[in-house]
Amino acid sequence: MAPTESAARLNFLRDSASFLSSQSPSTAAHLLASHNQILYEDFKPLNYRQKETFCGACGSVRKPEHTKKFEVKPKNVKSKGKPLKDTGSAGATVYKCLQCYRRTVLPHRKPAARPNLQKQSISTPAQVSSSSTVSTAEKAPEKAATQAPSDTAVSVDAPAKTTSENASSKKRAKARKQGGLQALLASKQRSQASTSSSLDLLDFLQ
Known part of the structure; x- marks a missing residue:
């Protein structure tokens, strides 16, 4: 089966199952099971969203009457004399299909870490003004030293x-x-x- 034909067939099966999920759950499950079989033959796994929507084995839609859902909290490790320490796990959601009794564990997704813009070296207006003030203060003695000889010459020539x-x-x-x-x-x-x-x-x- 060509890739474009396979993708079109998969989209048709998903859309049809979504349309019939409330009117005929068994028909929707059959369509999704066919959808899963095509992926299995193409050596493609279900993605995260698909596992949340329907069972990967029988195709039953994730509804309370067909699926049991419960959360697993992250485990904390307690060291000797130290408080509980997070191991980095964000927990998981477990789906148990009440039709085929297959369990599906989906780890919780951690939000992407945002870069801390405050730690970047950005020249703020205050820093720019302070640097300009320092440069002006450094140039002032040089300017005074440059002007001093001319002032002295004027003062010497005036009496003459x-x-x-x-x-x-x-x-x-x-x-x-x-x-x-x-x-x-x-x-x-x-x-x-x-x-x-x-x-x-x-x-x-x-």
């Missing part, structure tokens, strides 16, 4: 610049004073010359 300005202003004042004296002497000489020339002319006229 002030001294040169004072000297130049004194020179300009001295030059102005000398220029004023020369102009005064020149005007005095011109007045004396004009006076002497006028006297000579008057004397001549007399």
Whole structure:
């Protein structure tokens, strides 16, 4: 039997049995028994869901009138002087078919362990801000050291610049004073010359 044909036949038998399970439980059981036989011939086991739904031997649907169900709690081991310790078992569910008396044990499934995201190294905003603060604090002394020589140069050059300005202003004042004296002497000489020339002319006229 081809795989596609086998899968289609298995689906048809399961769907038909599910449809007839309430109206004709015996017919549904017969269909499911045929379904199980096909799997057996193909060397395929029943999955977890199928074992919960119907008996793997006679095909009886798991209903209270056809199946007895009870739970098995996990066993704990008690060491000497120590409290009870879980062995890792999550317990199991036992199905006993009241038609063929076959027992089916299905261990409980443990939930998949979720990764703990809190333990992962993720840069939170607080960590980012703290790192930026540390880097800024580390760069501050370097910046101050870089700026210190320039500030010193300015402070050293300032007195020299002030001294040169004072000297130049004194020179300009001295030059102005000398220029004023020369102009005064020149005007005095011109007045004396004009006076002497006028006297000579008057004397001549007399």
